[in-house]
Amino acid sequence: MSYWLLKSEPAGFSIDDLARSPGRTTAWDGVRNFQARNFIRDGMKIGDLAFFYHSSCAEPGIAGIVKIMRTAYGDATALDRASEHFDARSSSDEPIWYVVDVRLERKLARVLTLEKLKQHAASSLSSLPLLKRGNRLSVMPVTKHDWDFILALE
DNA sequence: GCCAACGTTGGC
């Protein structure tokens, strides 16, 4: 079993939006970066856990934990001309972009802020991609060590 | 709104 971190802008889709979704489950759609796509398509397995990270907002940080409920399948928004995520190169037979289904496990009592995480950037969390300079990946792996360390900060 | 960092595109 593996651990991950998923970024979302709460103005677009927040952890509360997920909490209100049917079955507290959603397809994690709209990923349009190949490295992130590969993590989704090739790495994520049912039962894996991921941090739900709020980006581009007043208080960036980890807002909760989700579980992978279904492995990768084609991202329907890539086929929808009306969607901002439409991509004419993708088709249902040969998808370019993929989603997994995720279910909310729990919200953190309070957002574990980026500021807090950064306090450990030079030591315990030095391998966390999120804290690497210039990192923009919206989907990234988290080691078990980092996962456990971050949860202990809660 | 600014800007650094980085991915993608497209001409050659």
Next chain:
DNA sequence: GCCAACGTTGGC
């Protein structure tokens, strides 16, 4: 395959 131009991300 190179690389400049461009677009996007995301913290501040």
